[in-house]
Amino acid sequence: MQPTQPPEPSGRHAFLVGAGILLSRIVGLVRQYVFSHYFGLRSDAADAFNQAFRIPNLLQNLFGEGVLSASFIPIYSRLLAEGDEEESGRVAGAVAAILGLTASAVVLLGVLAAPIFIDVIALGFHGAERELAIRIVRILFPGAGLLVMSAWCLGILNSHRKFFLSYTAPVVWNFAMIGVLVVFGPRMGESSLAIALAWGSVAGSALQLGVQAPHVLRLVRRLRVRLDTGSKSVREIVRNFVPVFISRGVVQISAFVDAMLATLVPYTGAVTGLANAQALYTLPVSLFGMSVSASELPAMSSALGDQAQVAAQLRQRLDAGLRRIAFFIVPSAMAFLALGDVVAGFVFQSGKFKHQDAVYVWGVLAGSAVGLLASTLGRLYSSTYYALRDTRTPLRFALIRVALTTSLGYVCALWLPGWIGIDRRWGVAGLTASAGVAGWVEFTLLRRALNRRIGQTGLPASLVASLWASAAVAAAAAWGVKLALGPHNPRLVGAAVLIPYGAIYFSMTYLLRIDESTQSLARVLRWGRRFRLPKPS
Numbered sequence: 001m002q003p004t005q006p007p008e009p010s011g012r013h014a015f016l017v018g019a020g021i022l023l024s025r026i027v028g029l030v031r032q033y034v035f036s037h038y039f040g041l042r043s044d045a046a047d048a049f050n051q052a053f054r055i056p057n058l059l060q061n062l063f064g065e066g067v068l069s070a071s072f073i074p075i076y077s078r079l080l081a082e083g084d085e086e087e088s089g090r091v092a093g094a095v096a097a098i099l100g101l102t103a104s105a106v107v108l109l110g111v112l113a114a115p116i117f118i119d120v121i122a123l124g125f126h127g128a129e130r131e132l133a134i135r136i137v138r139i140l141f142p143g144a145g146l147l148v149m150s151a152w153c154l155g156i157l158n159s160h161r162k163f164f165l166s167y168t169a170p171v172v173w174n175f176a177m178i179g180v181l182v183v184f185g186p187r188m189g190e191s192s193l194a195i196a197l198a199w200g201s202v203a204g205s206a207l208q209l210g211v212q213a214p215h216v217l218r219l220v221r222r223l224r225v226r227l228d229t230g231s232k233s234v235r236e237i238v239r240n241f242v243p244v245f246i247s248r249g250v251v252q253i254s255a256f257v258d259a260m261l262a263t264l265v266p267y268t269g270a271v272t273g274l275a276n277a278q279a280l281y282t283l284p285v286s287l288f289g290m291s292v293s294a295s296e297l298p299a300m301s302s303a304l305g306d307q308a309q310v311a312a313q314l315r316q317r318l319d320a321g322l323r324r325i326a327f328f329i330v331p332s333a334m335a336f337l338a339l340g341d342v343v344a345g346f347v348f349q350s351g352k353f354k355h356q357d358a359v360y361v362w363g364v365l366a367g368s369a370v371g372l373l374a375s376t377l378g379r380l381y382s383s384t385y386y387a388l389r390d391t392r393t394p395l396r397f398a399l400i401r402v403a404l405t406t407s408l409g410y411v412c413a414l415w416l417p418g419w420i421g422i423d424r425r426w427g428v429a430g431l432t433a434s435a436g437v438a439g440w441v442e443f444t445l446l447r448r449a450l451n452r453r454i455g456q457t458g459l460p461a462s463l464v465a466s467l468w469a470s471a472a473v474a475a476a477a478a479w480g481v482k483l484a485l486g487p488h489n490p491r492l493v494g495a496a497v498l499i500p501y502g503a504i505y506f507s508m509t510y511l512l513r514i515d516e517s518t519q520s521l522a523r524v525l526r527w528g529r530r531f532r533l534p535k536p537s
Helices: 011-039 044-063 064-069 073-081 085-112 116-123 125-161 163-168 170-187 191-217 232-264 270-301 307-348 355-387 392-414 417-418 424-454 459-485 490-511 514-529
Strands: none
Touching: 011 044, 011 064, 011 163, 011 170, 011 191, 011 270, 011 307, 011 459, 044 116, 044 191, 044 232, 044 270, 044 392, 064 073, 064 232, 064 424, 064 514, 073 085, 073 125, 073 232, 073 355, 085 116, 085 232, 116 125, 116 232, 125 163, 125 191, 163 170, 163 514, 170 191, 232 270, 232 392, 232 424, 270 307, 270 355, 270 424, 307 355, 307 392, 307 459, 355 392, 355 424, 392 417, 392 424, 459 490, 490 514
């Protein structure tokens, strides 16, 4: 029997991923803030840009980080754990060549077929709005190809446990777009600014790849970029790539369905409102869900031992990761539900983006809170399947999720507002809420199937109840502060409401002796001692 590896501590790695994502997301929110300042919410140019932006993102997500995390990292990490430097370099180079060739072909197709793509996912766009979206798509597609290769760099860096660089690299991409908005925003019309912003995105994509590539070349000393499919490891990656590609594809189709239905909602700004809400919604998913999932996948994939020993290691890592995720996601969901106008106003309200626009984004954001916890926990369950080299089970459940999202989304976006007697513009909130319901179904299926395979996993009911109760008490107190302050500067109101909200939540969980709270406090105290200034002599 092969001896079991001692579990690799992942707290530091998760922190590095989280820190990198936090920095990147903060800069991304700054980009969204500047975008909102110049475009507002109810803008045809903003809707055209946000809808067009989804299409090249599909290429990045399909061929990039998500698929590579599932198909490439488990096998490449295992080769590194076994010390096979020759084969790991060969595999990394072959994947780079295959990925580059495929992405180039899809980029060319995307540029040529941009009108067809827009007609499919933007049914409500006509005339100048449609033409602007087509032009933006054609500009953005080559940049998306560069981001695919940036995602290959991320896979290499993550496998070598170089998490911080891989997740801070998008900062330069965001800065490029912010620079375009700041320089050209005051002197261009909205349509021209949207075109300039698309070119800024392409330049930022090149910068993001350029930041990572030199470090990758130093890590993979025996890198050989060639179309080499003779290796057993490469063939296994290609076999795993197909079901993961389809799985990611159907998930992206779900997001595209939401965006397509948003174009049918009779309200200029529905698409941009959905994009703004998703920018906020994906922040905790990326910050807490992705940080844990990304740091755990290489460690889970490197687990050695017999079947029972591997299962025990996976259960231990999975349960610990679920607790860490839930500790931060529950208060995020409660904040979106109860304080979404404060959050949206704090991030976006400026220039053409008004308070009533923040209230609209709140409605969409509240709908997304329904499935926030399920979507984030489901990422870690999917990573566990990928560590087991099982890419087909998550695919089956993703198909079910997409079917539910499509059917429920259509009804909730276009029919439900009329049935319950509210303005039809709130159909976008129905989209996000119905997607949350589908997320819970997918999460339940993932957990049940994995429990049959490796043993019982999941969050204790007492922990979940304590987290929600703590978040509810904190939200009630923060709501009182919000009412007392009234309408003021959105940044000041946001700080005055959200800081006490977070402090009360941490205090409540600390008093309830929740381990994640005490560990977080201990970590903060350690950082404080480390950076304490020396006393003057």
